[in-house]
Amino acid sequence: MSRATRRRLAWTVTGMLLLSLAVVLSLALGSRQIPPGEVFDALLHGGTGDNAQVVRTLRVPRTVIGVMVGLALAVAGVVMQGITRNPIAEPGVLGVSQGASLGVVCAIAFLGVHTPAGYVWFAFAGAGIAAVAAYAVAGSGRGGASPVKLALAGAAMNAFIASVVSAIVTTDARALDEFRFWDVGSIGGRDGAVVAQTWPFLLVGLVLVAVAARGLDALALGDDVARGLGHRVALTRALGALAATVLTGVAVAVAGPIAFVGLAVPHIARALVGADHRWALALSALLGPTVILVSDVLGRVVFAPSEVPVAVMTALLGVPFLVALVRRKATVAA
Numbered sequence: 001m002s003r004a005t006r007r008r009l010a011w012t013v014t015g016m017l018l019l020s021l022a023v024v025l026s027l028a029l030g031s032r033q034i035p036p037g038e039v040f041d042a043l044l045h046g047g048t049g050d051n052a053q054v055v056r057t058l059r060v061p062r063t064v065i066g067v068m069v070g071l072a073l074a075v076a077g078v079v080m081q082g083i084t085r086n087p088i089a090e091p092g093v094l095g096v097s098q099g100a101s102l103g104v105v106c107a108i109a110f111l112g113v114h115t116p117a118g119y120v121w122f123a124f125a126g127a128g129i130a131a132v133a134a135y136a137v138a139g140s141g142r143g144g145a146s147p148v149k150l151a152l153a154g155a156a157m158n159a160f161i162a163s164v165v166s167a168i169v170t171t172d173a174r175a176l177d178e179f180r181f182w183d184v185g186s187i188g189g190r191d192g193a194v195v196a197q198t199w200p201f202l203l204v205g206l207v208l209v210a211v212a213a214r215g216l217d218a219l220a221l222g223d224d225v226a227r228g229l230g231h232r233v234a235l236t237r238a239l240g241a242l243a244a245t246v247l248t249g250v251a252v253a254v255a256g257p258i259a260f261v262g263l264a265v266p267h268i269a270r271a272l273v274g275a276d277h278r279w280a281l282a283l284s285a286l287l288g289p290t291v292i293l294v295s296d297v298l299g300r301v302v303f304a305p306s307e308v309p310v311a312v313m314t315a316l317l318g319v320p321f322l323v324a325l326v327r328r329k330a331t332v333a334a
Contacts, residue, residue, distance in 0.1 A: 015286030022293035067289040074288025076247040077262030082216035083240040091248035091262035095157030099130025100252040109175035127249035185256040185311025208243035216277040260318025
């Protein structure tokens with residue numbers, strides 16, 4: 001076993017341990033502090049006490065959703081950065097997040113949907129339609145859906161959909177009141193029904209990523225080299241875009257838009273295990289949920305008894321990382 005492989009295995013095991021610790025913290029900490037022993041007792045042996053009820057009915061669904069969202073965003077971020085060859089690409093680059101927002105706004109304003117479980121399907125549909133539209137625009141004309149055209153089409157789609165969302169919420173006060181609670185991004189207030197509705201799509205997205213993973217390494221070398229190695233560039237990019245769309249759609253539909261996880265985690269993973277996408281994807285799948293759960297715990301504990309939504313905490317933690325990334329890139333360029 002080579003030294004590089006040993007290092008990658010060590011970081012992967014470390015990622016597993018960090019995720020396990022984050023899960024325990026998510027189940028034990030909050031407005032009500034529950035000893036880890038009682039947490040495990042509630043999970044393994046049941047119980048009817050208040051702490052056991054809190055763990056099983058509130059914190060287990062919240063933790064599972066946090067793991068799903070972090071996994072989906074982090075893996076989608078690796079894929080989007082791979083297919084666009086853009087280090088600052090993130091899961092919403094194809095307009096997916098804004099498309100989900102439009103779906104939720106329309107559900108609230110025109111269809112009378114008022115629960116997170118009800119939002120899921122409309123958010124997912126909006127995300128998918130926006131991504132398909134952006135990819136169709138990028139794929140038209142000569143050269144197909146190149147990385148630059150994908151980024152430009154996604155930016156245009158984001159701007160257009162954002163203006164439509166603004167037009168709806170500024171003319172419907174009730175829709176604005178409900179939409180802003182979803183739009184802030186949170187894993188609280190969701191139950192097992194949301195998990196049951198979305199986990200099959202998460203599984204489909206991960207299978208698509210597994211199929212496309214080897215091709216992502218070839219794309220990093222350039223389209224011409226990838227073709228020379230026998231890869232079908234257009235198919236690989238389309239498959240990656242589909243996988244990222246499904247995963248991002250799951251995350252945004254469940255929790256609302258959450259920034260920085262899909263941007264920051266892939267960079268951290270590559271810094272630890274290298275550029276091989278299979279290793280980067282595996283470590284990102286562990287670090288993404290860890291970041292979400294730790295951010296959620298901090299939002300519950302630091303500002304207790306109030307709660308700060310997880311998207312606010314990830315933004316607070318992600319801004320310094322983004323500044324450091326920009327400074328590092330500027331230094332390398334110089």
